[in-house]
Amino acid sequence: MKYLKFSCVFCAFITSFLCAQTKELTLEDIWKHGTFQQEYLDVLHSMTNGQQYSVLNFDNVSGATSIDIYDYKTTEKVKTLVSSTDLEVLPYFTNYIFSPDEKKIILAINEASIYRHSVLGHYFVYDVTDKSMMLISKERIQEPTFSPDGTKVAFVKSNNLFVKDLQDGTTTQVTFDGEKNKIINGVADWVYEEEFGFVRAFDWNVDGNKIAFLRFDETQVPEFSMDIYGTDLYPKQQVFKYPKAGEANAIVSLHISNLEKNTVEQIEVGKPYHDFYIPRIKWTNHPDVLSAQYLNRHQNALDLWMINVTSNTANLVIEERDQAYVEVTDNLTFLPNNSFIWTSEKDGFNHIYHYDVSGKLVNQVTKGNWEVTNYYGFDENTERIFYQSVENGSINRDVYAIHLNGRSKTRLTNQLGTNAADFSADFSLFINTYSNATTPTQYTLHSSKTGKLVKVIKDNAALKQTVSEYKLPQKEFSTLSVNGNELNMWMIKPLDFDESKSYPLLMFQYSGPGSQRVSNTWTSSRDYWFQYLAQKGYVIACVDGRGTGYLGANFKKVTYKSLGKFEVEDQIQAAKELGKLPYIDAQSIGIWGWSYGGFMSANCLFKGADVFKMAIAVAPVTSWRFYDSVYTERYLRTPQENSKGYDENSPIWHVDKLKGDFLLIHGSGDDNVHVQNTMRLSEALIQADKDFEMAIYPDKNHGIYGGNTSLHLYRKMTKFIDKTLGKNKGKITQPIN
Numbered sequence: 001m002k003y004l005k006f007s008c009v010f011c012a013f014i015t016s017f018l019c020a021q022t023k024e025l026t027l028e029d030i031w032k033h034g035t036f037q038q039e040y041l042d043v044l045h046s047m048t049n050g051q052q053y054s055v056l057n058f059d060n061v062s063g064a065t066s067i068d069i070y071d072y073k074t075t076e077k078v079k080t081l082v083s084s085t086d087l088e089v090l091p092y093f094t095n096y097i098f099s100p101d102e103k104k105i106i107l108a109i110n111e112a113s114i115y116r117h118s119v120l121g122h123y124f125v126y127d128v129t130d131k132s133m134m135l136i137s138k139e140r141i142q143e144p145t146f147s148p149d150g151t152k153v154a155f156v157k158s159n160n161l162f163v164k165d166l167q168d169g170t171t172t173q174v175t176f177d178g179e180k181n182k183i184i185n186g187v188a189d190w191v192y193e194e195e196f197g198f199v200r201a202f203d204w205n206v207d208g209n210k211i212a213f214l215r216f217d218e219t220q221v222p223e224f225s226m227d228i229y230g231t232d233l234y235p236k237q238q239v240f241k242y243p244k245a246g247e248a249n250a251i252v253s254l255h256i257s258n259l260e261k262n263t264v265e266q267i268e269v270g271k272p273y274h275d276f277y278i279p280r281i282k283w284t285n286h287p288d289v290l291s292a293q294y295l296n297r298h299q300n301a302l303d304l305w306m307i308n309v310t311s312n313t314a315n316l317v318i319e320e321r322d323q324a325y326v327e328v329t330d331n332l333t334f335l336p337n338n339s340f341i342w343t344s345e346k347d348g349f350n351h352i353y354h355y356d357v358s359g360k361l362v363n364q365v366t367k368g369n370w371e372v373t374n375y376y377g378f379d380e381n382t383e384r385i386f387y388q389s390v391e392n393g394s395i396n397r398d399v400y401a402i403h404l405n406g407r408s409k410t411r412l413t414n415q416l417g418t419n420a421a422d423f424s425a426d427f428s429l430f431i432n433t434y435s436n437a438t439t440p441t442q443y444t445l446h447s448s449k450t451g452k453l454v455k456v457i458k459d460n461a462a463l464k465q466t467v468s469e470y471k472l473p474q475k476e477f478s479t480l481s482v483n484g485n486e487l488n489m490w491m492i493k494p495l496d497f498d499e500s501k502s503y504p505l506l507m508f509q510y511s512g513p514g515s516q517r518v519s520n521t522w523t524s525s526r527d528y529w530f531q532y533l534a535q536k537g538y539v540i541a542c543v544d545g546r547g548t549g550y551l552g553a554n555f556k557k558v559t560y561k562s563l564g565k566f567e568v569e570d571q572i573q574a575a576k577e578l579g580k581l582p583y584i585d586a587q588s589i590g591i592w593g594w595s596y597g598g599f600m601s602a603n604c605l606f607k608g609a610d611v612f613k614m615a616i617a618v619a620p621v622t623s624w625r626f627y628d629s630v631y632t633e634r635y636l637r638t639p640q641e642n643s644k645g646y647d648e649n650s651p652i653w654h655v656d657k658l659k660g661d662f663l664l665i666h667g668s669g670d671d672n673v674h675v676q677n678t679m680r681l682s683e684a685l686i687q688a689d690k691d692f693e694m695a696i697y698p699d700k701n702h703g704i705y706g707g708n709t710s711l712h713l714y715r716k717m718t719k720f721i722d723k724t725l726g727k728n729k730g731k732i733t734q735p736i737n
Contacts, residue, residue, distance in 0.1 A: 023470045025535055027718065030528045031711040035466060038441055038522075039458050041431070043095060048102055050426030052078060056096060065092045067105065072429045072445060075457045082107070082126055089133060090124065099150030103128050104166070106136075106144050106153070115190060115671060116702075118142065118199045125153065125166055136164055137171070142187050143200040147208035154186075154202060154211055161186040161202060161213055163259065174211070174257045174264065181223065181241050184216040189250045191243055192216070194672060195630035196279040196328060207287040210309065211257040212267075214278055216250040226669060229698050240671070245625055245632040245646070246639040252278050254292060256309045269294065269305045269314040277630070279328045284338050293328065299634045302326040304342075304359070317359025320344060322553075324560040325634045327514075331375035341365075341385065343375060345553045352385060354404060365406045371550045373397060374420065378404070379427035379448075386423060386430075386448065392416070394550045395477060395488055395520045399432065401448065412451030418521040423448060431457065435522035437475045437490075440464050471495050473534045475527075477520065480543055482573045483566075485555075488518040489574075492530050492540040497583075503539045504588035504725040505578060511567040512596035513635055514549035514556050517542050529714055533721065541578060545570030561642055563624060563635050564603050564649030571600065572608035579611070588725050590660075592616035592717070595673055595702065598665075599651065602681070605662055606654035614661040614724035616717055619673050619702055622681040623650040626674060652681055655688040661724040662692040663717065667700030693720065 029035040043056035047069070057066050066083035070076065082105065084092045095108035104125055111121035120140040124133050136144055136153055141162075144155040153164045159178025164171045175185040186202040193199055202213035224242035227235045243249045254267045273294060280293040288310040294303045304318035320326045327350070333341040338357045343350055350372050352365040365385060366372055374388035376399075383404045391411075392398050399421045402409040413419035417436025424430065430448050435441045440460035446453055473495045479486040494503065508530070510517050523531075530540040546566045547559035559566050571591065579586030591612050593601040598620025605615035624632045624646050625639055636645045647653055662685075666678040675696065685692050695716060697704050704713055 025470050025472065025528065025532045027529075027532065027711060027715055029470075030525055030532065031714060032708075036463065036523070036525075036528060038460055038463055040441070041433075041443055041458065044422055044431070045096075045098060046423065046425045048100075048425045050424045050428055053422075053424070053431070054081065054096075054098075058092075063092055065094070067096055072424060073454060075445060075455050081105075081128065082131075086131075087126075087133065089135075093124075094121075097144070097146070099146040100148055101150050104146065104150050106146070110140065112140075114142075115193055117193055117197070118187065123155075134166065134169065137162075143202075145200065145202070145204065147204050148206055149208050152208065154204065156186040156202075159184045159187075161211070161257070163211070172259075172262075175213075175215075181239065182217070182219050184218065184250075185255075186213045188214070189216045189218055189221075190240060190671070191249070191628050191630050192277075192279070195628060195634075196277070197330075198280075201281075203281055203283055203290075205283045205287045205290070206285060209258070209260050210287070211259070212281050212283065212290050212309075213255055213257065214281065215253045215255055217253075218250045220248040221250050222247050224671075224674065226671065226674070228669060238669075238671075242671075242674075243629040245627060245629050245636070247629060249275065249277075249297070249629055252276070254278055254281065256290070265309075267292075267307055267309060267312075267314075269307065269316070271303065271316060280330070280332070282332055282334075284334045284340075285336065286338060289338070291332065291334075293332075295326070295328065297629075297633065298637060299325045299630075302328065304332075306357075306359075315358070317357075318342065318355065320346065322346075322557075324553075324557040333375070333378055335378065336380060341375070341378060343372060348553050350553075352387060352402075363406055365402060365404065367406070369552065370394075371552070373550065376421055376423055376430075377427065382427070384427075386412075386421065386427065388420060390550050393520075395516075395518055399430070399451075410451065412446065412448065414451065416520065418519060429454065436520045437477070437522070440467070440522050471535060472528075472531045473497075477518070480574055480577055482543070482545065482570050482577060485546060485570075487543050487545055487570065487574065489541060489543045490518050491542075492534045494534050494537055494539070499583045501583060502585040503537065503583055505539045505541060505575075505584050505590070506533060506721060506725065507571065507575060507578075507589065507591040508540065508542045508597070509545070509571060509591070509593050509600055510595070510597040511545055511547060511571070511593070511600045513547050513559060513563075515596070516544060516549050518544045525710075529718075533718070536722075536726075538721070538725065539584060541574075543571065543574040545574065559635065561636055561645045562649065563645070564599065567600060568603045568607055568649065571604050572611050575604075575608065575611045588613055590614040590616075590721065590725050592618070593620075594618040596621065602651040602662070602664075603649060603654065605660055606651055606657045609657050609659040612660055614663075614721070616663045616665065616720060617651075618665045618713075619667065619670055619704065620651070620664070620677060620681070621673055622677040623647075623652050625650075626677050626680070652684045655681070655684045655690055658685070658688070658690045658692070661720070662690075663720045664692060664694045665697070665704070665713070665716075666695075667697045667702065667704045669699040670702045672702040 045054045064085045067081045069078045084090050093107040097106040107124045111119045123136045123144045142156040161174040177183045218241040221241040225239045229235045257264050275297040277295040282291045290307045292305050300322050302320040307314045329343045331343040342353045354362040370391045372389045376386040384401045397418045399412045420433045421430040440463045442459045443457040445455045475490040480489045591601045591604050598617035601615040602617040605612045666675045
């Protein structure tokens, strides 16, 4: 096991901190009292003048919200642009969207979640000049979006696309065939929202006279139903279209609404496709040229098309191909001459490329055995690209600038940990969001030319002071040699750790393709729980095995067609290696995880029955046959093509191997990983005559939270850990507090 150089920094930090730490951590501190809540810059927007930014502020006393403008260089508040205290019709608002000229603002109220990203709400347009208000629609709507000139707003209501003229107040209906669980216009269906990560499926052209949008025909997609128990005498049923692996997807088509001609036309490209996705559409700088990404169902062939919607011609400019799968990119950026920036893994690592308008490669901008993890934009004045990467170690993030020609690269951040940038509109300044495992989130202003610090905005000093009052052990980062690879790992030990003693070990992991759980960033609520467990005498460890991200495409894609094989082998072997340490009790090793991590922990307990004493699986996938088409087929292809890959590593087919203690947890209202997974695994365990424990949280979604839920959940898991890992060692003597 190799410890990274900066582990000693953490040790020095701990030593200097010990004298101030006196309080014992409780579960109520973490999930009830809000003891460790951080300060954030909410809904940050860079103003077009490049000198100011806006933030959504909430007044805890009055309950009012406001959009406040701050000066970048002084970070002082310049003015309040709008406050709900001055608005008769709005006691508060929860979000805001500027028009491109910043003369109007969409204010959101009564927003209610549909699925993970989608919401329905009421929205008002506030005129900054005359302070007038206009309700966009009396009914709740989705995704209101200004036209480029700010004179119109497009939105979706009841699965149809509408346009409201803000000058005369009229509303025009663009589509008429929208119907629940049949036809959707302008917003994504369930699986696109969840797996391609977007809700708004329409886009204005630069002249504001055309709207491109996607239409989803869900007619043949099988329905899934969930009982919603609520508080009424009879439960209600939620029914929605959910394409499981190998089942029918929605038929997607691309359309153009010409607002001047009041017409809607379907667009087809020159290459015939069958059973495909359109995961991204985006207008170029030319008002008649639209880009669209087409992806085959296997997701190993992605085509970028440039479509002239006036001449009805389409040019195929990029063809991405992979033996496993191609990642869809969000980083397509059109330069003034309509050449474009694109990111790709085609050389084995995610990097930035520059292409001309025809798709001919101009140059590869970034190169190396490391990943670009975020793309921030292109500054036309200096011809520099700004991006985030793991050049300084895969568990860290730094912000860089590089010229379009790939030269003069500059590292703009200098603190080891996780850095993320929000640039001013003119790219002259950026707000850096920074944290590491011992530093709460800090917001600082920097020059984008050199990275030089201009001013500290927020440093969460109050939180740091609060943390200093508790006996909190910290993460130690290292690598672990497992199955021929050096895997990233963190470990949390008890504060009074004694290497001559033997401690139970609880392993945590997620392990999904491209994921990362070993990162040098500030503590989350779950990390506080790990510290709480360490306080009680456990060692906690997390190992990112094969299939996880930021170490190159080969490392990530090794799990292709066999999810749950190499990842499980790595966790079992990691447990064996850690069990050899003199301070780990090899007979008291447990593992837990959530979602993909729950799938993993169940598999590890069953397949590694002689290694793991216990496992907790929260909201687990128990057979990939039950999960959605886009995610599952990307990594396994369809069940019809790869039944072995689906079943060999399904926990359901390994229940007979169970020896240890098993806790299975799910929310009954989980629209993502359905409770069906847990019910089917439960039935398999029962028929195999295997004892286990189970908890169902009524109407809770995949996150299992709300009210007292998180506290209840983590208390239940803690008691289970104490009962199964701590009962024979005499080390876990503190009661749950």
